Amino acid sequence: MSYCVQCGVELDSTAGRCPLCGTPVYNPNQPVDRTSPPPFPAIRQEVAPIDRRELAVAVTAVLSSASVFCVLLNLILVGRSVPWSAYVAGAAALLWCWSVPHLLARRLPVWGRLAIDGAALALYLLLIALLTGGLGWYWSLALPITAALCAASLALCAVFRKKPSLLSAFMAVILCIGLFLLVLEFFIDFTVSGSYRPFWSLIAFGACLALIAPLLVVRLRPGLRSEVRRRFHF
Amino acid sequence: MPSLPGGWSRLDNAALMYSALQREDYSAVYRFSAQMRQPVDPVLLQQAVDTTLPRFPGFAVRIKQGVFWYYFEPNHAPGPFVQPDIANPCQPVRFRKGEDWLIRFFYYERRISMEVFHALADGSGALTFFRTLLAVYLRLCGHDIPNEGGVLDVTAPPDPAEQEDAYSRYGHARKCLGMREPPAYACLGEKEPFYTLNVTMGLVSVAQLKAVAKGYGASITEYLAAVLLESIQIRQRREGRRKEKQVALAVPINLRPHFPSPTLRNFILTVRPVIDPELGDYTFPEIVSQVHHQMRLHINRVEMQATIAGNVALQNNLLLQLVPSPIKNLALDLSYRLIGNRPYSTTLTNPGVFKVPAAMKEHIERMEMILGQSYTARSNCACISYGDILTITFAGIVKDTDMEREFFRHLVREGIHVKVISNRKE
Numbered sequence: 245m246s247y248c249v250q251c252g253v254e255l256d257s258t259a260g261r262c263p264l265c266g267t268p269v270y271n272p273n274q275p276v277d278r279t280s281p282p283p284f285p286a287i288r289q290e291v292a293p294i295d296r297r298e299l300a301v302a303v304t305a306v307l308s309s310a311s312v313f314c315v316l317l318n319l320i321l322v323g324r325s326v327p328w329s330a331y332v333a334g335a336a337a338l339l340w341c342w343s344v345p346h347l348l349a350r351r352l353p354v355w356g357r358l359a360i361d362g363a364a365l366a367l368y369l370l371l372i373a374l375l376t377g378g379l380g381w382y383w384s385l386a387l388p389i390t391a392a393l394c395a396a397s398l399a400l401c402a403v404f405r406k407k408p409s410l411l412s413a414f415m416a417v418i419l420c421i422g423l424f425l426l427v428l429e430f431f432i433d434f435t436v437s438g439s440y441r442p443f444w445s446l447i448a449f450g451a452c453l454a455l456i457a458p459l460l461v462v463r464l465r466p467g468l469r470s471e472v473r474r475r476f477h478f
Numbered sequence: 479m480p481s482l483p484g485g486w487s488r489l490d491n492a493a494l495m496y497s498a499l500q501r502e503d504y505s506a507v508y509r510f511s512a513q514m515r516q517p518v519d520p521v522l523l524q525q526a527v528d529t530t531l532p533r534f535p536g537f538a539v540r541i542k543q544g545v546f547w548y549y550f551e552p553n554h555a556p557g558p559f560v561q562p563d564i565a566n567p568c569q570p571v572r573f574r575k576g577e578d579w580l581i582r583f584f585y586y587e588r589r590i591s592m593e594v595f596h597a598l599a600d601g602s603g604a605l606t607f608f609r610t611l612l613a614v615y616l617r618l619c620g621h622d623i624p625n626e627g628g629v630l631d632v633t634a635p636p637d638p639a640e641q642e643d644a645y646s647r648y649g650h651a652r653k654c655l656g657m658r659e660p661p662a663y664a665c666l667g668e669k670e671p672f673y674t675l676n677v678t679m680g681l682v683s684v685a686q687l688k689a690v691a692k693g694y695g696a697s698i699t700e701y702l703a704a705v706l707l708e709s710i711q712i713r714q715r716r717e718g719r720r721k722e723k724q725v726a727l728a729v730p731i732n733l734r735p736h737f738p739s740p741t742l743r744n745f746i747l748t749v750r751p752v753i754d755p756e757l758g759d760y761t762f763p764e765i766v767s768q769v770h771h772q773m774r775l776h777i778n779r780v781e782m783q784a785t786i787a788g789n790v791a792l793q794n795n796l797l798l799q800l801v802p803s804p805i806k807n808l809a810l811d812l813s814y815r816l817i818g819n820r821p822y823s824t825t826l827t828n829p830g831v832f833k834v835p836a837a838m839k840e841h842i843e844r845m846e847m848i849l850g851q852s853y854t855a856r857s858n859c860a861c862i863s864y865g866d867i868l869t870i871t872f873a874g875i876v877k878d879t880d881m882e883r884e885f886f887r888h889l890v891r892e893g894i895h896v897k898v899i900s901n902r903k904e
Contacts, residue, residue: 251883252890253680259501263678263900284677284901285586289564291673464532473720 246271257281296347303343330375338368354401362394386412386434392427396420411463415456422452486551487539490746491645491789493597495818497541497548497573498810503569503672503875505850506596510608510858511589513843518585519619524560525616528584531558533632534607536641536742537581537598541573546803548573548597558583563591566675566849566902571595588843590615595742601829601847603742606630609834616841627835635741644739649790651783659750659821662726663714665819667876669855677848678882680804680870680896682889684863690892694766699828699861700773701753702870704766705725706859709821711755716880726752728822729773732829733786736779747785749776750821760902762888768803819853819903824881828861844869851875857882 246255246269248262257277261268269276311333318329341364346357373382401429403416429445462468489497496506497690531538539550558579563586572578579594590612594604606628613629625631670676684698691701700802712723728748739745751769760768792798831844845864848871852858857874871883879902886896 251887251898252896253886254895256897256899259899259904261904263898263902264879264886281587283679283899285563285565287562287564288566288673289569291569399551474720 246274246276256283273477300344300347303347304340307340311336327375330371334368334371338364352407355398358394358398358401362390366390381435385431388431389428392424392431396424407465411459411469415431415459415463418452418459422449485547486542487536487641487863487874488643488655489541489550489597490521490549490643490650490744490791492600492746494547494793495810495814496595498598498807499814499853500573500595502570503851504853505568507568507571507593507850508596508601508604508849509568509591509846509848510601510604510862511846511848512608512612513846514588514590515841515843516619517588518590520562520585521559522618523583523590523615525558525610525618527558530607530611530614530632532636533630533636534640534742536603537594537607537807539580540578540596541571541580541595541597542803543573543803546799546801546806547602548803550754555579555643560639564587564675565822567591567677568593568675568848569673570850576608589846591837592820600730600744600746602734602745603816605813605829605832606742607617609832611898612842613838616838620835623837624835628833629835629838629895639740642731642739642741643743644737644741644745645786645790647739648733648737648783649786651787652782653784654788654791654815655781655784659726660677660724661820662752662823663723664903665823665856665881666818667711667855667874667878670875674875675848675851676876676879676900676902678872678879678898678900678902679846680886680889681891681899682868682880684866684868686806686894687868687889690894694763694770696766696770698863698868699729699826700751700770701766702828702859702861702869703729703773703826704762704769705764705885705888706786706826706881707751707753707769707883708760708762708888712884714755714882722755723867724752724754724756724862725823726750726821728825730825730827731782733782736777736782747782749773750840778873814853824856825849825852825858826861827859830863832862832864839865842856843867846872848873859885 245257246259247253248255248265248267248269249266250267251262253262253264255262255269257274259269260276260281311329312333314329318327329419342361345352345360349356354361369386369390370382373379384409400416400420404413408416425445425448426442429442430440433440462472500506534551535552538553540553540555541548542551558581560583563584567584571580580598582590582593584593590853592608592611594607599607609628610630610632612633613623613625616623623629650877686700687698691698694701694704706727707725714722714725727750729751730746730748731834733739733745733747734741737745749772753765753768801809815877822836827847827849829847834836834842842864844867845862847860847862849858849860850873852874855874855876857872859870859872861868861870863869870885872885886898891898
């Protein structure tokens with residue numbers, strides 16, 4: 245029988261390492277038994293992912309019945325002049341796009357999911373623009389802002405996929421917010437006055453940079469990082 | 479509570495909590511295993527399951543979601559089928575798959591294992607079932623095993639009293655006690671990938687352990703709880719916290735010796751042995767003494783009855799009853815986070831000695847118990863003894879082995895021989 249030289253516990257004859265500390269077993273008198281079955285089976289039982297089709301059907305049924313009901317109500321009670329039910333039906337379609345494809349298409353990459361969400365939002369805004377006769381603001385303001393929002397979300401997703409530290413993640417979020425505000429003012433200025441004169445977004449961006457700077461110093465200096473972690477741990 | 483017209487039955491107080499909390503990354507499933515002297519015959523084991531299960535209708539159920547509460551109904555689906563054992567035991571059950579059994583049976587070499595969803599029964603009830611199953615299996619193997627010493631007669635009709643809700647029976651007191659406790663050190667670690675349960679077992683001699691525990695004036699459970707508290711405190715100290723939290727254990731107590739009941743369903747409460755490192759550094763004998771006195775103080779009939787009454791009163795609250803079950807699940811989940819989980823660093827359970835009729839003794843080598851993955855990323859500890867072997871099992875979804883390493887090293891330092899086996903990949 246072999247014992248762990250670190251822990252002092254007896255080990256199973258099939259163990260090549262101590263399960264407690266990982267110390268390898270070197271016992272010239274009794275080599276590791278590779279033929280006997282280990283104390284526990286090695287075969288993992290893979291677990292099938294949860295079937296979300298039922299939930300997808302339920303969501304579809306609820307949203308479609310709400311839309312149909314509103315359209316009928318609109319036709320019967322109010323007449324065809326005020327198509328308020330189109331907003332409800334559009335919102336239901338938007339919610340459907342935001343939920344059902346994600347339930348069914350598990351392997352869809354993040355950029356694909358964001359593209360679907362962004363496209364659905366853009367289409368819903370287009371519907372509102374058509375109903376209110378405001379295609380002008382749609383092309384110059386709503387569509388570019390939606391695209392910027394999608395781009396910012398995509399950038400953040402790319403950052404989070406690398407599993408950054410809490411500090412790095414926080415810096416990335418602040419930077420994204422600052423950049424988004426710059427872009428937002430650009431499109432607002434362009435729509436309102438036709439030229440870009442940045443003002444408030446620069447203040448907001450400066451504040452974001454002022455927040456990021458000390459965090460960056462903490463992030464880059466291990467001693468300081470350790471001190472901060474000790475003082476702020478929770 | 480016996481089944482109601484239509485065959486369905488209500489969940490007991492503990493089962494309501496376990497069913498509300500069940501999710502993909504938390505498993506209220508525990509496992510008992512018997513290491514036999516001879517390799518297991520799966521065909522005979524399947525016959526034994528088929529013969530034994532009708533005697534225990536409380537285990538042959540599936541769980542369904544009602545408007546206000548979950549409930550059990552008889553499961554007429556084929557099974558449960560005996561299957562080859564797996565490396566990742568105690569997987570969570572899924573309620574949505576209506577045909578899913580809430581008990582499972584496995585075999586591996588000489589080991590027979592049974593996994594039970596905690597809403598069905600506590601350790602005491604499940605061990606009665608398992609003991610009877612082993613007796614039936616050994617009979618099918620050609621051995622003469624009498625119906626005595628806790629082995630039930632599988633030819634007899636089921637006893638409705640075994641399905642009583644003992645919490646409701648004893649849940650009456652003039653004052654109801656709550657369970658509000660301060661948060662404890664969480665003892666969390668890095669998570670393993672999805673559905674991985676690391677199991678580390680230590681096999682120790684009961685006689686040696688009893689002698690050492692007696693030297694401290696404590697029982698085996700009290701001594702093991704003290705070693706575990708010390709191991710967790712070592713880990714907390716290593717983290718270098720400026721303010722250290724309490725280290726506390728959830729130790730389930732079988733209520734049947736205090737409140738007579740033939741029930742095979744849940745009938746347990748937990749006590750909370752605790753040390754507060756902010757008060758100062760405890761020596762190990764001081765920890766043992768602390769645990770010993772805390773457990774003796776709180777395991778008393780009157781206090782436990784008031785706690786049961788508090789739990790049952792909450793369950794019978796009309797306002798709470800009228801809340802739809804999905805919302806109630808969210809509320810119970812939140813209350814478990816705050817009251818049920820946070821005040822404890824980990825769980826230590828010890829169902830005690832597994833007693834069998836004399837004719838069965840020679841066929842079983844040892845018993846094992848494994849707790850399923852915890853609500854948070856930490857390891858739980860379960861012990862069970864058979865003959866002179868006490869099996870101490872740490873099971874969890876954490877990668878590191880700090881807690882169990884300190885625990886077993888302490889036993890070795892006290893002169894106790896420990897043999898360690900594990901399912902961790904080398």
